[in-house]
Amino acid sequence: MASEKKYEFSPEVEKRFQWLLTRYPTKDAVLLPILHLVQDENKWLTPDSIEYVAKRMDLSPARVREVASFYTMFRLNQKGQYVLQVCHNISCYLRGSDGVIEHIKKRLNIKENEITPDGKFSLERVECLASCGTAPVLQVNGWDYHEELTIEKVDRIIDDLLKDKNAYPDYEKRISEGSVA
Ligand code: FES
Structure with missing residues (x-):
């Protein structure tokens, strides 16, 4: 059985991620903007996208989930457009x-x-x-x-x-x- 494709940044999000790293003073500061980009593209923050962001940001998935769940603008489950x-x-x-x-x-x-x-x-x-x-x-x-x-x-x-x-x-x-x- 084919395994489900794991989330990774699209080329466009990757480009924006690299750009954000040059725009913000620390890597940590990029977390909110990158979560916005991932959500804009996928409509919500899937568990595997959170894991992937954590890996790219050198943070724990728990930390990324904690930040994402603090703000009402982030979606941690599927929602309407x-x-x-x-x-x-x-x-x-x-x-x-x-x-x-x-x-x-x-x-x-x-x-x-x-x-x-x-x-x-x-x-x-x-x-x-x-x-x-x-x-x-x-x-x-x-x-x-x-x-x-x-x-x-x-x-x-x-x-x-x-x-x-x-x-x-x-x-x-x-x-x-x-x-x-
Ligand atoms: S009570 Fe503060 S915005 Fe509704």
Whole structure:
């Protein structure tokens, strides 16, 4: 039986990895950007991609997993193309985040932590997104903030994403904009 192909950087990610090593002062500092690149290419951080990154970074897989699981923008399991994360902490709760979550569930016909059958969306309830003054808040794919949500706004966001419109740019674009640490 043929064994499953193990993850390794694509030529493009390898090129970016080498470039990042020249751009950051220490190898450790490259961990977050390289995890972004791997995720952008594979949609999520598979266990073997984490092992591979650890090997290339001279870190333990446990350390890479620990860092990846700390940040809500990283995906440690398969998710939809667009991950809708709605904050449910106090400010957002008081300003209607439960209604937002219920609306998204009904509109997409999924439960929390599920993926739509077409693979387009998944929905998650998350902790404070650090934008409590503009609650309720939703972020798409860990980057794209939508604040002071209303049901109409949520519908517009979903309508746009269904057409892949206004989807937040990929890592390459973010790094060139300077919006990535
Ligand atoms: S409580 Fe929702 S962003 Fe802080």
